[in-house]
Amino acid sequence: MSEIVKMAEAWCATRARRVAPPSNYIAGFDMPNGRQIALERDRAQIYVWTEQVSLDDAPAAPARAYAAEKSRNSNLNRKNCPRLRVGSPVLYWVFHTLDGLVRFLVWYGDFQQKGIVAEPQPAKAPQDLLEPGNTPADSVVTLPTHAIPSSSFSIPGAYMGYQTTTVAETLNRINRELFIPAIQRPYVWTPEQIIRLFDSLMRGYPIGALMFWDLPPGSRDDWEIYRFVTHFRMGSIHNEPSGLSADDRVSLVLDGQQRLTSLLIGLQGSYTVKRKHKRKATEDAWDEKILFIDLAHAPEMEADEENEEMSPIAEHYRFEFVDQTQPPVSKGDELWFEVGLILAAPTPEQRDVMVQNWVEANLNLSETGRAMARANLLRLWDAVWHDQAMAYFTEYSDSYDRVLDIFIRANDGGTRLSRSDLLMSVITLRWERFNAREETEELIDALTESLNPKRAITREFVLRAALFLNDLDFSIKVQNFVPANIRVLEQSWERTKEVLRFTAGVLREMGFYGDRLFSTNVVMLLAYYLHRSNPSAELRLADIDRQRIRRWLVLLDFKSLLSLQTGTTFTTYRNVVRRNLQGRSDFPLAEIAEGFGRMGRSLEFGESDLRAWTSTPIEASNAEALLSLIYPDDLPNLRRRALPFVQSRFFMPDELHRAGVPDALMPAVQGFANKLILGVALDTREQESYFALPFEQWAASLSPEARAFHCLPEDPALYALDRLPQWVSARRALLAQKLFGLLAAVDESADSIAEPA
Template sequence: MYQTGGTIETLLNKVEQHEYILPAIQREFVWRPDQICQLFDSLLQGYPFGTFLFWKIKTENLRQYQFYDFMRNYHQRDQVHCKKLDIIGENDRIAVLDGQQRMTALNIGLRGSYSWKTQGKWWSSADAFIERRLYLNLFECTDPESGTRYEFEFLSEDEASHNDEQHHWFLVSRILGMNAYDVMMAVMEMNMPDDRKPAAGKVISRFHDIIHNKPLISYYLEEGQELSKVLNIFIRMNSGGTTLSYSDLLLSIAVTQWSTLDARDEIHKLVDEMNQIGNGFAFSKDLVLKAGLMLSDIGSVGFKVENFSKENMCKLEDNWERIRKALLLAVNLLSSFGFNSYNLGADSALLPIAYYLYHRDLDNSYLSRSEYAADRQGLRGWLIRSILKQSGIWGSGLDTLLTSLRSKIKEHGQQEFPLIEMSIAMTERGKSLRFEEEELQSLVELDYGNRRTFALLSLLFPGHDFSHHFHVDHIFPKARFTKKQLKKAGVTDDTQAEEWIVMANRLPNLQLLEGSQNNEKREKLPHEWYEMMWPEPTARANHLHLQAIDSLPETLVDFGGFYHQRREILLARLRHILSEPITA
């Protein structure tokens, strides 16, 4: 039945007291800070808030299910999952089936904080994640283009302290503890021109009224206790939305059908563990769920309802520890090849590798033992080829491809990674790993920011120990390629200068360099740096030859000749490596 009434303040009090809880079938919180800000602007403008879908669970049934708390202080690295709840007491509870994102947005905005990674900082850095809380600018700033009228922003305490003629920031969470008198006093005490206080006071008063007095909450209450009925309602309510993936709905089925392990908890923990390996990855729970289907030899690997039968989910649970071990080993293998979230570019490429490791029941010794060296190199070459294909090996037709590759590994992968058989299977599906001349010409001019550039350089220059962190680095420093610097070096033609600025970022001027060496090199010209690193002329010449550098000019004015000569050397190497079919 539909019910109306209740304020936002009352709603959040019930969230805090765990009267409103999240069932295990719910997904994670996925809203961005700007979406939260937009919700609060809509509330303050008086737009409809939407209806919620609640499920009343009787006390005697609470122990049958797993429940989670609402997110309050979101941290992009350290706290992205809702905390598990141990429900105690004799009261019925309300599980939220639809409306979690809005309720969590209110909870974070009015009671908590949102911390995301600062651009340019490493994930492991202590200062990469600044705690930001929601603030309201008391000076209205209508934006006709976006339709916003009230400016809400997540700011650090320091950022919020900087007020000016266009901004006076008010901490949104203060409103919960205020009454009408507090609002009046807050305005009087504000450090702003007196003629602006009446308008600011109206904004705070309106905001206070919306949170404390307006009965904005309306909901449909389902009181049936049968989980199958509730799951059906949940899927019907959510499957039409574009922000909720179909895998979320199917994961909800797995959650209800595992008998010993907590599917949601296990999958989230595994995703976190995978993403913390090496220099960090960004694998999703969708990928892990698909890996579960693939490694358990379930169906066609696709996210189809029939693949999530009780029988299949029991099989997935029974195999979970081996699946977990194979996925972690596969990610460690990718890390040993130098890959991370910034340069992998094709997360699904992990799946055939994980299936191979799972099929052979290999352990961590695969990463280092010499008897596996040739197999590792063959697998690495196959992986890099698949990543370099611009046409997209891991895009359309993915489920069909994965099913076929699984079959080939199962049939031919008892002793080694079946390169030839997999390559043939991929060619048959229009995903050949052979490169035509047009593709090679495109690859030899990949630019510095392309996610495939690392893979290409690691193929062209093998033998690095990627247990150390390697950067894609400019040979002639990028900082030297401004019109001012080029003119100073003797390049007076503006057209040539513009061409060189572009060329400086392309493959012929790029190399792989270990992090410590990259810091030492800085803006030195290459001849100067190489002389410092390899003082002995013969050793230096040998190293340069390995780097496809046959001659190294001492001045920037000769960059053009260096670039074109190295381009031809790299292109010849690519033709040798990639134009032929893959072989064992």
């Protein structure tokens, strides 16, 4: 119905002077020939109200007439019609189809103006005015044959209208005429979404209109064009290039890619999914599945007052994706049918043969199952070959700006495309040297492989990073993607890729990848410093700066300084780095800390931070990074393992009793178990004695250099389980000295503390 309304409004917008309609109307119009019209929506119908029009030459449609007194107060059959004058005779027609409305509009607006002469037609409506609901069957009148347009309704240069076709005919156009422009994002639907789409087709539900664009002649080379995916692999973001020549006829899909790809997968292709608990790199981790339907399954009925258990949005037909190497076995009253086989029966005669072979000759089905299978197979055939289920609008404009505006408006109404996807379409249209879609996808793949982040690296991140590195406003909004900025992004794209890839490698070397990469935003921050500190030379990072940055990142994570107001934080950071790199190249940690402090986001390590640090469980995801703050490098780079100074087994009650710990003190001592206050990072040699000796014997074997390296108390008398509270107090004091001066002591950290021999 929305398509009919859009078509009617667009038609009238070009042929009539529109007037302000009442709120409960679609539109009200004054026609050029002096007539008036009002359009009204009512569920699956559209009402067209007119006045003072003869029935003699009206197009075929159920028509009703009302006398002048009936129209008083503009209340006709409980339908308000204030556009029509009170006291005028009124007629209205009810249209259930687009074709009927088209014929009416052609007749009503252009019949006399175009000089079409109607053949004399006797009025078949009775002379008496008809009451609503009592219209005789012979009151319908017919438009002369020569007055009916021979082609689909259209207005050249203005509005081409919606057309309808079948699923089979649409599939036949895919990857022959219909292709995907680079402005479209990759396919993202799940198997469950595909099943819901096919269930909607079987139930006769609308699946939404499509929008195509016929490329103007000579503009083929202006666009990067891709093929639809037929055999989809879960997680893939790549479509194959179209391989078209410059002379090929091409229509690009502006809206409907996900639905069309889903139909293609369900009827002609496959969907490959990863098995649970399998590594992606192994071939046995993947199952290629195709769509089946159980024809003998009775579709669920709509919920009614007596049975409300069935959800109206649940699937009513039994579809399922099945491993193509292990097709489903029909058991009992089941008949599993590969959905794509329906394409092998394009004619009713071939359909009947298929019904005979699959249903009538199937002796395993009961009479009830056979009847249901027959009905479902016929319904599937109708859904694919007969129903006009695919409504589409084709744009013929040669204006890129108009097409881009249509694309954005068509895709910005829901959640189908993110804002970054839409803005990427702008870049794709304007970049000349690079294919923006392929370039960003390759960069995303490279960063993902290097960092393996918890959250996916997206196009939005790449766009923000590119803006950020070029000292532009990095918000993802339309005004930041003006042509001048897009040119800057293209000119600096090679450098942007180089910096981001190098940054990802640095973060991985420092251990910030996988679960330890607490935010992908740190990639942008570090990349900006690396970009600015190496303006014209090969990218590099000095060891002392590496240690500054490592500690800075640990503190950002520990103090959650990137969780809120990232725009303000990033702007402050960028200004500090840019200002302090004039005449120097080292990482300005002190200045960054000062800038953050002015925002109320202190990087300094205080007493409350020490309490949180010491009480962190050693098993926590960030424990290793926090423990590394007291060491000269990241623990994996030192080839050291984080362990509790006192093993968990020594906190067992029997062990504590044997060590002389009184019962009253035991809960306090056990409270230190597996906390970072006891954390140490031991190398392979230290671990051998750590696991082999009793606690007190191992503790006594530590050299003064080892105790200093691990930031442990010097007093040997404290290394006994019954003195653990005193040992903890002494270590807290040492940790305070180490951590409270963390930012100021970075420069000396790599040289002042050497590893024990």
